[in-house]
Amino acid sequence: MKKFLGVIVAVAAVMLVLAAARVVTAQSHGPYGPGMGRMGRGMMGGPGFGATETQITEEKARELAQQYADKNLAGFKVDRVLPSTGMRHTMYVVELKNAKGELQSIHITPFGGVMPFGGPRGA
Numbered sequence: 001m002k003k004f005l006g007v008i009v010a011v012a013a014v015m016l017v018l019a020a021a022r023v024v025t026a027q028s029h030g031p032y033g034p035g036m037g038r039m040g041r042g043m044m045g046g047p048g049f050g051a052t053e054t055q056i057t058e059e060k061a062r063e064l065a066q067q068y069a070d071k072n073l074a075g076f077k078v079d080r081v082l083p084s085t086g087m088r089h090t091m092y093v094v095e096l097k098n099a100k101g102e103l104q105s106i107h108i109t110p111f112g113g114v115m116p117f118g119g120p121r122g123a
Contacts (some may be wrong), residue, residue, distance in 0.1 A: 032065075055089050061108040065094035068106060068114045075106055086110070 056064070062081050069076040074097040082088050089110030095103040107115040 056108070056110065056112045058083060058092065060112065061092040061094060063104055064108055064112055064114055065092075065096065069096050069104075072116075073098075073104055075099060079103070090108075092114075 009106075010058050025027050046054040058081055061081045062078050065081070066078050069078070073096060078094055079096070079097040082092060082093045082095070092108040094108060096106065098104075105117045107117065109115065
């Protein structure tokens, strides 16, 4: 009887360790894959914020940046689009310029999310 009880306790302990490992893995990987954690894709500018499921092109990044500028940065026009390749996707830093020569940079995520950087600065 003691052997049987010992086997039951050992099996229960292994099951508990496996369940804990699954919880830790699920929290670090998140619902959208490794590295996303609890933030999810929405906070990274991915689907959920009006963005696309597919990676955007440089032309689309230029278009999104100009739409953002028209809505939030009066007088700013797209000056340069600078691609930046990450581990799996290409994202863009877009420089906007106004008539006074002030520059504003915004970040376009691989899926079309727009994230502004600091305020205007001189050329």
